[in-house]
Amino acid sequence: MIRPIALRNLAATPTRQVAVVIDENLEALETLTPVQGEVTVTHRGDFLEVEGTAQTIVTLQCDRCLRGFNYRLEANFDEIIWLDHEAEIMKGEQEIAIMNLEEHLNADGELDLLDLVYQHLCLEVPMRKLCEADCPGILPVEKKSEKVDDRWSALSKLREDLS
Ligand SMILES: [Zn+2]
Numbered sequence: 576m577i578r579p580i581a582l583r584n585l586a587a588t589p590t591r592q593v594a595v596v597i598d599e600n601l602e603a604l605e606t607l608t609p610v611q612g613e614v615t616v617t618h619r620g621d622f623l624e625v626e627g628t629a630q631t632i633v634t635l636q637c638d639r640c641l642r643g644f645n646y647r648l649e650a651n652f653d654e655i656i657w658l659d660h661e662a663e664i665m666k667g668e669q670e671i672a673i674m675n676l677e678e679h680l681n682a683d684g685e686l687d688l689l690d691l692v693y694q695h696l697c698l699e700v701p702m703r704k705l706c707e708a709d710c711p712g713i714l715p716v717e718k719k720s721e722k723v724d725d726r727w728s729a730l731s732k733l734r735e736d737l738s
Contacts, residue, residue: 579685644706650695
């Protein structure tokens with residue numbers, strides 16, 4: 576299990592950087608294979624630089640034919656997470672949240688890597704889920720055991736009689 580990264584501890588390391596290999600089943604996301612990837616987090620004082628990749632296979636339901644199909648989710652991300660120091664939070668957290676849509680974390684808090692990976696994978700789920708680009712939709716069930724037309728059997732009988 577990958578534990579959240581304590582940001583104070585990361586800031587105290589010589590490189591201020593940590594690379595984490597991920598090979599996990601996420602609780603929040605049902606996948607056929609474990610989520611695999613790698614995330615590198617660098618502490619830059621006022622912000623975190625986070626880059627990484629993650630991939631897994633999920634089962635989606637086709638919007639047209641309603642069949643389940645396997646889909647490869649792949650996320651490549653590179654983002655900045657701003658760190659709020661105690662004094663700034665006092666100013667009014669709500670204001671910051673409304674004015675700035677970018678991610679913020681408490682500088683004394685933790686970065687939950689698995690949650691971050693989960694969010695990036697969710698963004699990759701297609702809006703329109705199709706099992707194939709040209710999925711024909713729900714097809715009427717074909718009748719396999721079609722009877723031989725009676726007229727044809729009558730005709731072959733007639734042929735036999737003539738010869
Ligand atoms: Zn389909």
